[in-house]
Amino acid sequence: MPQNEHIELFQKRxxxxxxxxxxxxxxxxxxVHTKAKYAQKALGIKGKLYAKKRYQEKIxxxxxxxxxxxxxxxxxxxxxxxxxxVPAYLLDREQASRSKVLSNTVKQKRKEKAGKWEVPLPKVxxxxxxxxxxxxRSGKRKRKQWxxxxxxxxxxxxxxxxxxxxxxxxxxxxxLRFTKAxxxxxxxxxxxxxxxxxxxxxxxxxxxxxxGVITKGTVIEVNVSELGLVTPGGKVVWGKYAxxxxxxxxxxxxxxxxxx
Amino acid sequence: xxxRGEGQRxxxxxxxxxxxxxxxxxxxxxxxxxxxxxxxxxxxxLRGQDGSSLGPPLKVPLSMEPKNLEVLVNKLLSEGDDDDDxxxxxxxxxxxxxxxxxxxSLRQHLEKHGNSLESLEVTFKPQAxxxxxPVSRCSATMTGHTESVLxxxxxxxxxxxxxxxxxxxxxxxxxxTQTRQNECKGHGDWVLCxxxxxxxxxxxxxxxxxxxxxxxxxxxxxxxxxxxxxxAVTAISWEPAHLSLPSRRLVTSSRDKSLRVWDCGTRQxxxxxxxxxxxxxxxxxxxxxxxxxxxRDTAIFVWDTERGVMVRQLQGHGHWVNTMALSTEHALRxxxxxxxxxxxxxxxxxxxxxxxxxxxxLGGRPERMVSGSDDFTMFLWxxxxxxxxxxxxxxxxxxNLVNQVRFSPDGQWIASASFDKSVKLxxxxxxxxxxxxxxxxxxxxxxxxxxxxxxxxxxxxxxTLKVWDLRTKKLRGDLPGHEDEVFAVDWCGTxxxxxxxxxxxxxxxxxx
Numbered sequence: 063m064p065q066n067e068h069i070e071l072f073q074k075r076x077x078x079x080x081x082x083x084x085x086x087x088x089x090x091x092x093x094v095h096t097k098a099k100y101a102q103k104a105l106g107i108k109g110k111l112y113a114k115k116r117y118q119e120k121i122x123x124x125x126x127x128x129x130x131x132x133x134x135x136x137x138x139x140x141x142x143x144x145x146x147x148v149p150a151y152l153l154d155r156e157q158a159s160r161s162k163v164l165s166n167t168v169k170q171k172r173k174e175k176a177g178k179w180e181v182p183l184p185k186v187x188x189x190x191x192x193x194x195x196x197x198x199r200s201g202k203r204k205r206k207q208w209x210x211x212x213x214x215x216x217x218x219x220x221x222x223x224x225x226x227x228x229x230x231x232x233x234x235x236x237x238l239r240f241t242k243a244x245x246x247x248x249x250x251x252x253x254x255x256x257x258x259x260x261x262x263x264x265x266x267x268x269x270x271x272x273x274g275v276i277t278k279g280t281v282i283e284v285n286v287s288e289l290g291l292v293t294p295g296g297k298v299v300w301g302k303y304a305x306x307x308x309x310x311x312x313x314x315x316x317x318x319x320x321x322x
Numbered sequence: 323x324x325x326r327g328e329g330q331r332x333x334x335x336x337x338x339x340x341x342x343x344x345x346x347x348x349x350x351x352x353x354x355x356x357x358x359x360x361x362x363x364x365x366x367x368l369r370g371q372d373g374s375s376l377g378p379p380l381k382v383p384l385s386m387e388p389k390n391l392e393v394l395v396n397k398l399l400s401e402g403d404d405d406d407d408x409x410x411x412x413x414x415x416x417x418x419x420x421x422x423x424x425x426x427s428l429r430q431h432l433e434k435h436g437n438s439l440e441s442l443e444v445t446f447k448p449q450a451x452x453x454x455x456p457v458s459r460c461s462a463t464m465t466g467h468t469e470s471v472l473x474x475x476x477x478x479x480x481x482x483x484x485x486x487x488x489x490x491x492x493x494x495x496x497x498x499t500q501t502r503q504n505e506c507k508g509h510g511d512w513v514l515c516x517x518x519x520x521x522x523x524x525x526x527x528x529x530x531x532x533x534x535x536x537x538x539x540x541x542x543x544x545x546x547x548x549x550x551x552x553x554a555v556t557a558i559s560w561e562p563a564h565l566s567l568p569s570r571r572l573v574t575s576s577r578d579k580s581l582r583v584w585d586c587g588t589r590q591x592x593x594x595x596x597x598x599x600x601x602x603x604x605x606x607x608x609x610x611x612x613x614x615x616x617x618r619d620t621a622i623f624v625w626d627t628e629r630g631v632m633v634r635q636l637q638g639h640g641h642w643v644n645t646m647a648l649s650t651e652h653a654l655r656x657x658x659x660x661x662x663x664x665x666x667x668x669x670x671x672x673x674x675x676x677x678x679x680x681x682x683x684l685g686g687r688p689e690r691m692v693s694g695s696d697d698f699t700m701f702l703w704x705x706x707x708x709x710x711x712x713x714x715x716x717x718x719x720x721x722n723l724v725n726q727v728r729f730s731p732d733g734q735w736i737a738s739a740s741f742d743k744s745v746k747l748x749x750x751x752x753x754x755x756x757x758x759x760x761x762x763x764x765x766x767x768x769x770x771x772x773x774x775x776x777x778x779x780x781x782x783x784x785x786t787l788k789v790w791d792l793r794t795k796k797l798r799g800d801l802p803g804h805e806d807e808v809f810a811v812d813w814c815g816t817x818x819x820x821x822x823x824x825x826x827x828x829x830x831x832x833x834x
Binding site: 154293 | 469470472473487488489490510511512514515530554555556557577601603644645725726762763764767782783784785786800802803804805809810
């Protein structure tokens with residue numbers, strides 16, 4: 063190891079060797095071979111470390127190449143006009159919220175007409191009555207067994223008033239009641255937290271639907287008025303159906319897909 | 323034709339005022355009515371739009387309705403005016419008492435609004451001779467564009483229709499067969515605005531990259547390119563026909579903060595104006611030989627058209643100024659063409675016809691301009707006057723930004739489209755609020771007047787068009803049919819069609 067800058071000093075005083083350029087070029091050209099030889103020969107931890115270093119270098123190189131290719135591509139794609147043209151008075155406006163607004167395209171309309179009941183989850187696991195309803199014993203001696211507690215998530219409407227507790231047959235625990243659902247629009251791939259209006263259909267039967275039980279596969283009606291969706295007739299769409307995709311009683315939230 | 327144009331000028335109408343109307347003239351009108359009903363009379367003074375009174379106060383029965391008053395006014399005005407140039411058809415008028423329109427009989431009006439019987443001032447305003455029928459059905463859906471339709475414009479002659487789209491093309495449509503005539507390719511980006519020259523011979527279009535192209539509407543060929551802007555062209559305005567015919571000069575405003583005035587003959591930029599500090603949103607070439615421009619820097623500038631010198635700066639708005647409209651915009655836009663799309667043959671006569679139409683639209687008053695802004699207000703200006711810096715009125719009432727304002731063709735009303743889902747109607751002379759039109763469920767983007775100033779059509783984000791009636795101040799027709807937002811609405815100068823285009827990529831034609 064040189065202790066001082068004597069090489070530079072030498073070169074300053076006497077100039078470089080006459081074949082200096084040639085030697086550096088050859089050394090550089092040979093470097094890949096030397097490195098490859100070493101990489102094959104190196105064993106143990108040194109080999110591992112060296113391989114890792116080489117691998118990272120390779121990734122870095124690929125990234126750089128991709129970046130250059132992209133910047134070339136951008137120059138080319140600049141000539142193409144962007145999608146989603148807006149008039150002059152909407153330039154620089156509402157660009158942020160644009161993805162939130164659902165556009166009722168022709169495609170969507172056709173889908174709506176074709177099959178409202180072609181749902182994303184066509185089959186669901188049937189749930190037994192015993193699983194949903196837990197028997198509660200009542201009476202002074204706890205002999206009576208006609209009270210039931212619902213162990214699944216439920217939706218209870220705003221206008222619901224309880225019967226006198228003594229005669230209430232079905233108990234819907236407040237901890238499992240839901241008023242909002244996370245609804246995903248399948249085409250826009252965006253999710254909104256929307257209010258539930260009602261339970262349209264529970265695949266496990268009419269009683270479940272009436273009770274407002276929400277299990278996986280249930281079709282619920284949600285309030286989409288915030289999304290600013292309009293019908294071709296120019297009316298605001300208020301309620302739309304969505305199908306629940308998770309098990310709300312396990313997860314503590316409702317995830318659903320909008321049926322469009 | 324020229325004589326007809328002259329007949330509409332209020333200067334002429336004021337002439338018979340000097341003569342004393344005899345009481346017998348009014349007795350002829352009043353007696354047959356008064357005999358049937360309980361006679362209860364009011365003394366009214368009739369006043370013209372400019373405030374001049376039409377003879378001494380008259381004693382008329384309270385059962386008089388607008389149509390009776392119309393006969394009376396026509397009779398009083400036609401005395402001593404022998405050259406009846408409208409084949410004996412009485413001119414329609416609307417009547418106002420304290421700026422409230424008279425809709426039923428005088429008695430009903432007085433009961434409703436509680437005016438005193440003494441010294442009742444009735445103002446009469448002339449209305450258009452012709453009537454435009456309200457559009458009520460979609461006569462054609464013209465597809466072809468592969469992206470949103472961004473701008474729609476009828477030519478001043480009413481024979482051509484051009485639409486600019488996000489697919490970088492302009493399409494010219496044949497109104498008789500309602501099919502495509504030409505597809506004009508040449509732009510490199512969204513075509514944001516299209517504008518016809520007042521003589522209908524050239525179509526100018528501006529795109530999102532700053533190119534302005536000129537097209538021949540007959541064959542759809544590109545006849546020139548005006549390059550210089552570096553960002554989106556937001557508006558194009560031609561020099562009015564009464565100042566020069568054939569049209570040669572036009573002004574464009576752009577997002578690159580500048581305005582440019584071009585010569586279409588040489589395709590040269592004559593000069594450019596750079597005082598705006600932010601994007602320029604609209605530009606208007608006024609009939610007085612000035613250019614007005616509004617920008618997002620909240621200022622409105624008035625420019626000289628010879629060298630591009632700034633004449634004055636109008637301050638008042640607190641946020642982006644979005645739109646401007648002139649009280650004479652219909653006359654300037656239609657140039658020498660009348661409501662049937664006819665024009666005199668020679669250029670000189672056509673220029674004179676355009677001047678006649680312009681002066682009729684002025685009505686002996688200075689030109690007014692209204693501007694609408696993001697600060698939810700509008701201002702009424704007289705930018706051509708010496709004290710033009712002072713606004714005539716500040717119009718407040720909208721609860722969201724004002725996207726477009728339009729003067730009615732006779733200059734008496736202003737309609738404003740706002741993002742608060744309403745269209746509001748204002749008095750065009752004083753800027754007073756008249757009424758709101760509610761009905762849209764989403765922001766209203768554009769409004770357009772019928773040529774007779776009796777109807778307004780509005781296009782909205784809620785995918786519908788709505789036609790509003792000015793007399794009843796109510797919804798006249800609901801026109802659903804678009805599948806998505808309506809970006810552009812235009813009512814033909816001849817009144818036969820309304821064209822609309824939007825995000826659903828098709829252009830719709832609406833008819834009666």
